[in-house]
Amino acid sequence: MDEKVLQAELQTKVKKSLSPLFLKYHLDSSNLEAMLKWKPIVLVIGNYSSGKSTLINELLGQDIQRTGQAPTDDSFTIITACGVGEGAKKIPGSTLVNDDTLPFGSFKKFGERFMSHFLMKKMETPILENMAIIDSPGMLDSVTEKDRGYDYMAVLGDLANLADLIVLMFDPHKAGTIKETYTAIRSTLPEKSGEDRIIFVMSRVDECDNLSDLVRSYGALCWNMSQMTGRKDIPHIYLTYAPGEAESSDILAPLAQERDQLMTKIKSAPGFRVNHILEDIDKQVNELQLVCEAMTRFSHRGWQLFAKTSKIAFLCSVLVFFFGDMLIQSAISYPGETLFAALKEGTQNADHFILPACLMALTISLAWFIFSRFVFSGLRKKCAALSQDLVVLDSEYKKNLWTKMQEKVQGLLAKATTRELWAGHSRNLSKIQMFLTSDLQHYYDKIR
Template sequence: MKVHCIRAVICVMLTQTISTVTGANEDGTRSRSHIDEILRLQEEESGPYKQLLPEFTRQLKKIYHDDIKPLEDVYKFNNFKDTGYSAISNAELDSKPLILLLGPWSGGKTSIINYFVGADKSQQLLTGAEPVTSEFTVLMYGEEYRKVEGLVLATDSHKPFASLEKYGKGFMEHFTGIQFPSKILEKLTFIDTPGIIENRKQQERGYPFNEVCDWFIQRADLILVVFDPTKLDIGTELESIFDRLKGHESQIRIIFNKADNIRPQQLMRVYGALFWSLAPLIQVTEPPKVYVGSFWDKQFKPGTYEELFLEEEKALLTDINNVIKNSMEHKVAAMRKRAISGRIHALLLDRYLRAWNDNKPSRLFGGEKEVWKEILLHPENYDVIQSVRSHPNVSGYDIPDATVYQKFFEIHDINSFAPLTSQCSFLRGCLLDKMEDAIFDKLPRLLSSIKQKPDQICAASGICSDTTGHNKWSKP
């Protein structure tokens, strides 16, 4: 008889024999050899992609600064309230893949980082059963171990964190960095976050926690949402985080951590309870990948599904390795996604401006505030949303809720904007045309060139030949 399970891994649990996974260090901790092997940490990076990466990055910077940013600046795209959008710095485009860890307190986020980084006990981030991490912590590569203050990170032009200063002094006091000579950090950067505590109010943190999370979400290549199976209560703060994760489903991975703390016969029930709790928050047809295990350096508890947990860990590492290999493609795709949002923003502002100019009363009779308020509250009555939705290559699902613009116009006067038709000149052309050219031509072509096979890249570039003139990356 077939057993229908929530996920294939549960079927494996039901049939797998409980076995002991060998491989331990002298101090009794688990071996990290599979981490080195899957992420190829001992291998020197080489090949045509490595050599062409600066050129790909240069082209992406040029497209952003020449074709996308000018229209963003004109219509203040980077000044949305409650979003992580801000002007992209060159340091962000040069940065390594970023892996963001989110989730309730005591889920094991920090322990995962300590384990993957390979920190010794004197240099590990603090962990504990009670809430320990109160800061956003950047784990990045450095030749020697040292801590870096958040304000120093934000003012370093070679680091991608300058725009975080907008969240104020309160956040800067809860933002820090650690440089660490770890092989894995030569390939990526980890962001550890304060655990979500449902009975804690935003104002008690002293900075806008959700908005800061959104900033990192917008830039993350992979988002690990970590849960402790004994703490599956879902509250308003976690709901708010998942609301901000909408549109980033492909980057989300759910980590069902500390699974060896549960008796094998209960594991499936708890796993089902997790999905039951998350179902209202993840409203997509294809749920995110879930990895079940105990992701730290301690040995698995005897009598649990050790073999399965190790395989799950290897699968997660393979996922991370794919993020490293595809980092440039992700940057181009993220840039295109951003440009699409910027284009829709410009089209909406143009329609709001037209609705205002068509309906504003004469100053002689007054009533301007009431008319503008009515347009903001009911843009559908002034053909604002409908006209943008009917524009070529605009998806109605990408149009922000009207409340976003109610907040936007709290800090920006509608009269400070000019229509799209005025954003054209003989020398530079039309800003909207340039952004559309980036979205529908330049960025897809750049993405296509990155996806070429190594032999094709070498043939096109000529930089892969050795001193004899032969292509050193082609197969013998």
């Protein structure tokens, strides 16, 4: 099946069936909707002057990005193909974040300063027909959020979240010792992207004087990587160079093939888009399912308490109906004849029922007040304190998911009103389970 058609089908499905559920449980699905809106994205990030822009220019066969020694670029630039009948042009960030057809609406939150460092370049190139490539400001050592004027790491995280491939670039001069690179590898990227969506590249290898110099730089990068990722297994690091910049040497000859592999990998990013969308839907719907499961169990316990309270309230209201007016009569000598006495004498009329009916209504109202004010809010607090009891954590996957979602559930419980009892959580849970077991599998089957 055509991937674009499948993406459109998924977009409709998410919008119609899943988004209302995410909204109901106060979960953010905006990244899913954003990802479904547009074309596949390759994000190029890394140390300053590591050759990001040079690599992009080469890939596109045009000098579209400025290059140079020392930090050169301070903007996030989205480069993509012109639309039908459109010429090459630049679109400013303020327009991009307000364009509903693009996935950057949520980037408005990063403020004016960011928007002046955000732009799109449209150019004529067949490679970008079904792909966009994002060039980014180089990562620096001694820069703070204040210096940049916006939260660079957060922007990077949100772009990484949308990207199908992240190319993380180093060079032999500074093999991974940059502070922002460390933060990106240590926390931003693992939170916002999948391990399999990141490739590591060491560029400018022609600048190594000889093979042993290259091996030393490569070793230093591997060592730094293992420190940064906390992993023992070192991922593949593509060694590359820009032929336009490099003078031919013995160490470059065997790397030509690796260079081609890197270019092929970047160009093949669009092929993973639908799979990535499905993975993201899968992950987020599982989170939604866990939250819904907790709320279903909470509302079930609420119903049990409500049933108990109702039974007691019914019993009390029957007693009050028949005998309540007797108590009042003994205190204030009203009414002249109680309902019970009138029933016994056979003299009852409609007037005898007015006070008992009022007392009965009062008792039911009082019971509801006690339930909502004390019983229900007691349950709410108890469930929030022992929220893990609301879910069955029968696998490591669910335990990890719960660590992430527990706070969300506690937030929902803190705000829960008695309306939660009628909110249809178990019906929602069935819908979610149905989606995961049937619909999602069906989509996975389509791309296999």
